[in-house]
Amino acid sequence: MSIQKPKQALYEQFAAVAKALGNPQRLELIEHLAQGPRSVEILARKLGLPIANVSQHLQNLRRAGLVAAERDGKFVRYRLADESVLSAFTAIRAVAEQQLAEVERIVRGYFDERDSMEPVSREELIDRMRDGLVTLIDVRPADEFVLGHVPGAVNVPLGELEERIGELDPAREVVAYCRGPWCILSFEAVAALRGRGYRVRRLEDGLPEWKAAGLPMESST
Amino acid sequence: MSIQKPKQALYEQFAAVAKALGNPQRLELIEHLAQGPRSVEILARKLGLPIANVSQHLQNLRRAGLVAAERDGKFVRYRLADESVLSAFTAIRAVAEQQLAEVERIVRGYFDERDSMEPVSREELIDRMRDGLVTLIDVRPADEFVLGHVPGAVNVPLGELEERIGELDPAREVVAYCRGPWCILSFEAVAALRGRGYRVRRLEDGLPEWKAAGLPMESST
DNA sequence: CTGTCATTCAATAATTACGTTGAATGAAAT
DNA sequence: ATTTCATTCAACGTAATTATTGAATGACAG
CATH class of the missing domain: 3.40.250.10 (Rhodanese-like domain)
Structure with a gap:
């Protein structure tokens, strides 16, 4: 049965994308990158995280094909790889909004x-x-x-x-x-x-x- | 600064949804459930996995608000919680299709x-x-x-x-x-x-x- | 060439996710 | 009541993910 192997591999590819999105810091990075290209340092300042940590998250996103990076002098400029990344972010947010009354409650509470x-x-x-x-x-x-x-x-x-x-x-x-x-x-x-x-x-x-x-x-x- | 706390909490909610989608078996479950409600046993047979394992994945999805379950006699009937879940699945698949030449290659290879x-x-x-x-x-x-x-x-x-x-x-x-x-x-x-x-x-x-x-x-x- | 700065790498420890096993529920049938 | 069957629970070992630290790279300025 030659069916099992490629099926597994495909779902693993899809899961890799979702896994990369499955972390609060990385989602925040994506939301920032959705506004435009940013360097590692700027993103680290915005999130209030150590630079090395942000760098690793960005590489994680890059491995999953969600962001792209190009050197620009001393800086590395990261950007969303594609508009479809923002769509995925939006779709996930939509699920959370619909399903988790929790989200509404958090905002309302504050x-x-x-x-x-x-x-x-x-x-x-x-x-x-x-x-x-x-x-x-x-x-x-x-x-x-x-x-x-x-x-x-x-x-x-x-x-x-x-x-x-x-x-x-x-x-x-x-x-x-x-x-x-x-x-x-x-x-x-x-x-x-x-x-x-x-x-x-x-x-x-x-x-x-x-x-x-x-x-x-x-x-x- | 009352800003940090709810922001963190929100991103965690969003990440929880993505995290639930970040597993090949769970994605396959969602694709099956997108066709209509199914019992644990049927899903386990389709995926070729132990029932207890599938049950845990389904509970994982339920905790994240992606699927809903209701008892029907001896069976428990699982279904997608909302159409937005299929949208999220589709959006993630679209990212994978666009970004990962890998996906095309897998299908082409076979x-x-x-x-x-x-x-x-x-x-x-x-x-x-x-x-x-x-x-x-x-x-x-x-x-x-x-x-x-x-x-x-x-x-x-x-x-x-x-x-x-x-x-x-x-x-x-x-x-x-x-x-x-x-x-x-x-x-x-x-x-x-x-x-x-x-x-x-x-x-x-x-x-x-x-x-x-x-x-x-x-x-x- | 040296120093500086942005970024990445490597190693560690803490935490969380995963699949497997066998036992425990809960509903229906005998 | 007892049996049967679908599902869930609890416990375990293994693997993967995470943040942190300090050292290594790579590009530019002097």
């Missing part, structure tokens, strides 16, 4: 806003931006912002939100986005601004999804 | 047909079936066939193909399908029939994808 946290869709945002009705803020750190952001967005990193709150017109609705639908930064921003009386909502997705949808990007180089 | 192995799309199949141009054969084992199949398909399990080859009209094109795009059964069937001079192709997907697309199903109860 951001106990009884009032509306319903997100804004990309389409709605585009419409309201065109009509000049909203202020769009990107609450990611400045270094991520310069590497790429939604056109028209103002960068207000979460840490600077308090001091720069005067820049925001209280008469206009504010929409905040960051790295993805479960990225904590935008939840915190919404909570903070709402506490100051602003009308504010989160964008349903983050930058990677915006990019994947083929919508225009802007970068400050 | 089925070294230089001539056209291009599959038939679902749409093309539906058209040609309506026009009565093709014989559609389901090469899965009979027990899987009776639990659900594409309307109009004839069940010719791979093992019976040789002896029942007379039932197939050599003047009509044959299309074979089985459990999924990489299911080995249909590759073997195509190779065997082509060796006998038949015009024969594989359906690009298998039954789970047909079902997921909302196309009609038929079962022989």
Whole structure:
């Protein structure tokens, strides 16, 4: 029976991909790489992990074919190997969202806003931006912002939100986005601004999804 | 900083889903369950594994929220918890297909047909079936066939193909399908029939994808 | 050529995952 | 009640995964 062997081998290939995704740190790396290419050092700083550790995780991802790397002078620039990697990440997140009430509970537990946290869709945002009705803020750190952001967005990193709150017109609705639908930064921003009386909502997705949808990007180089 | 804790917890939830998918046996279980609910014993027979082992894998999947189980007399009927599980499986398979030339190589290595192995799309199949141009054969084992199949398909399990080859009209094109795009059964069937001079192709997907697309199903109860 | 910096490698220890075995449940049939 | 059968549990040894550490590479600057 020549059936068993290749079947096994195929499932092992598929499992290798899933196994590479089966680690919280690596998933976080993928979410960062979904925003654009990054060096090992930058990623290590973002995750707050030792460089050697991040390097190993990245090599793990590379062995599974999820990321690619190329040398750029002293740095090694890692990037997602393919759009299908983000699809897989998204699909896994979707399973978690649907199946694990746990996920909802975690976010709810920390951001106990009884009032509306319903997100804004990309389409709605585009419409309201065109009509000049909203202020769009990107609450990611400045270094991520310069590497790429939604056109028209103002960068207000979460840490600077308090001091720069005067820049925001209280008469206009504010929409905040960051790295993805479960990225904590935008939840915190919404909570903070709402506490100051602003009308504010989160964008349903983050930058990677915006990019994947083929919508225009802007970068400050 | 209240940011770290929930972020970690979220990525752990996502990783738990991927981790459950990161095992060849469990992926094979999911592919079987994508065809319909199954008992532990049936799955164990299909995979050729000890029952206790399969039971543990299924509980593993259940803990991650990928499958659900309900008692039915002496049996326990397992099923996919949600359509999103099949999406995740498909997305992971897509990454493997794109990234790992290995996958292509494995199949090619065992089925070294230089001539056209291009599959038939679902749409093309539906058209040609309506026009009565093709014989559609389901090469899965009979027990899987009776639990659900594409309307109009004839069940010719791979093992019976040789002896029942007379039932197939050599003047009509044959299309074979089985459990999924990489299911080995249909590759073997195509190779065997082509060796006998038949015009024969594989359906690009298998039954789970047909079902997921909302196309009609038929079962022989 | 030397020093510096980003990255990788190698070795270790702690933890977790895996398959196997035989016993324990739980439901149905005799 | 007892038997039978499907499933699960508990315990074990083996293997794989993980983070950590310090040393090794490889590229650039002076």
